[in-house]
Amino acid sequence: xxxxxxxxxxxxxxxxxxxxxxxxxxxxxxxxxxxxxxxxxxxxxxxxxxxxxxxxxxxxxxxxxxxxxxxxxxxxxxxxxxxxxxxxxxxx
Numbered sequence: 001x002x003x004x005x006x007x008x009x010x011x012x013x014x015x016x017x018x019x020x021x022x023x024x025x026x027x028x029x030x031x032x033x034x035x036x037x038x039x040x041x042x043x044x045x046x047x048x049x050x051x052x053x054x055x056x057x058x059x060x061x062x063x064x065x066x067x068x069x070x071x072x073x074x075x076x077x078x079x080x081x082x083x084x085x086x087x088x089x090x091x092x
Contacts, residue, residue: 019061025049027060040064 016032017039028038042060049056 019057019064021057027057029064040067 017029018032020028020030020038022028022038022041025043027042027044029040030036030038042063044052044056044060052059
């Protein structure tokens with residue numbers, strides 16, 4: 001996913017995201033104040049919710065943070081690869 005695709009997905013570069021609980025109990029990541037379809041939905045089984053208790057939203061938040069970090073890391077690796085893969089202007 002390119003940076004342009006990310007900007008289009010989040011609406012703009014300085015997107016403010018919020019983690020909300022939907023009516024059906026799912027946790028969703030969306031642009032703050034947006035009524036559009038959430039960017040991500042996380043649904044835990046009742047068994048997992050019972051185990052996690054009030055920590056359920058925190059676990060969902062960490063899952064989303066890990067996904068975003070992985071995506072940004074991939075972008076940085078691609079950017080670095082593009083820079084390294086450039087043919088040198090002068091050969092020694």
